[in-house]
Amino acid sequence: LVPPASAASVRIRVTGLQDRPLEDAVVMLEPKAVRAAVRPMPDQVISQKRRRFDPVVTVVTAGTRVEFPNQDDVRHHVYSFSDAKRFELKLYPGRPEAPVAFDRAGLVVLGCNIHDHMVAGVVVVDTPWFARTPRNGEAQLPDVPPGAYRLRVWHPSMPPGATGETQDVSVDAAG
Numbered sequence: 001l002v003p004p005a006s007a008a009s010v011r012i013r014v015t016g017l018q019d020r021p022l023e024d025a026v027v028m029l030e031p032k033a034v035r036a037a038v039r040p041m042p043d044q045v046i047s048q049k050r051r052r053f054d055p056v057v058t059v060v061t062a063g064t065r066v067e068f069p070n071q072d073d074v075r076h077h078v079y080s081f082s083d084a085k086r087f088e089l090k091l092y093p094g095r096p097e098a099p100v101a102f103d104r105a106g107l108v109v110l111g112c113n114i115h116d117h118m119v120a121g122v123v124v125v126d127t128p129w130f131a132r133t134p135r136n137g138e139a140q141l142p143d144v145p146p147g148a149y150r151l152r153v154w155h156p157s158m159p160p161g162a163t164g165e166t167q168d169v170s171v172d173a174a175g
Contacts, residue, residue, distance in 0.1 A: 006173035007143040010129070014137045014153055021137025024057040025155040026123040028130040029141060029169070032148040038128050040064045043099055046110070046120060048076050053110060053120035057156055062126045065099035077113035084108050084124055107154065107163060121156050146173045 014025040040063035047054045048070045060066065068089055070076050075091040084106025089096045091114070102108060105126040112118035123130075129149075131139035149171060154164035 007145050008171050008173060010141040010144050010171060012131075012139045012141065012151070012153075014133050014139070014155070016155075016157070021133070021135065022155055022157075023133055023135045023137065024055075025133040025137065025139075025153055026057065026059045026125075026130065026164070027133065027139045027141070028059075028123075028125050028127050028152050029144060029149040029171070030127050030152060032150060032168070035126065036128050038062060038126055043067055045069065046122070047071050048078070048112070048118070051115050051118060053118055056120045057123070057132055058120070059123045059125060059130055059132050060102055061128070061130075062105050062124055063101065063103055064124075065101045066122065067095065067099045069095045074114070076115070076118070078110060079113055080108050080110050080122075082106065082108040085122070109160070121154075123154055144171050146171050 012027045014022045016022045038061040041061050044060055044066045068078050075093055077091050078089040084104045085102050085108045087100050102124045105124050108122040110120040129141045129144050133139050149169050151167045151169045152164045
């Protein structure tokens with residue numbers, strides 16, 4: 001894809017309590033007019049290491065496949081009962097036979113049937129403008145065309161089932 005000539009770079013800072021930066025927040029700009037085309041990303045990886053999911057938050061475009069290698073010396077049973085993607089990878093060592101395709105936008109909560117403390121989130125987006133915030137809480141979204149958008153922000157500390165906070169924003173042409 002060639003970015004539009006009048007695209008802008010949008011910077012978003014996500015903060016939590018006491019205005020502290022929030023790491024692992026997912027930010028996305030959803031066009032209010034016409035939905036932008038998205039393509040699946042190359043296969044992504046969510047490992048199980050030290051009886052935890054790594055990373056704890058993953059953001060992918062719809063249609064992206066995710067591999068779930070088990071790097072622990074115990075078997076895991078990875079599952080999700082989320083509306084956006086239901087699946088089970090029953091007790092396994094090493095790598096499951098095939099990656100899991102995340103075809104539908106939404107929040108997918110992962111768990112392990114053996115280790116209740118193992119929880120992670122996959123945010124499946126249907127927009128090309130998204131990011132996960134690093135430690136400083138700032139996300140940069142390049143090449144955003146001018147227009148009206150809904151900014152959606154989700155963080156794992158939100159209550160179960162929350163789809164994120166939203167705010168209407170307008171992006172002006174760069175320059």
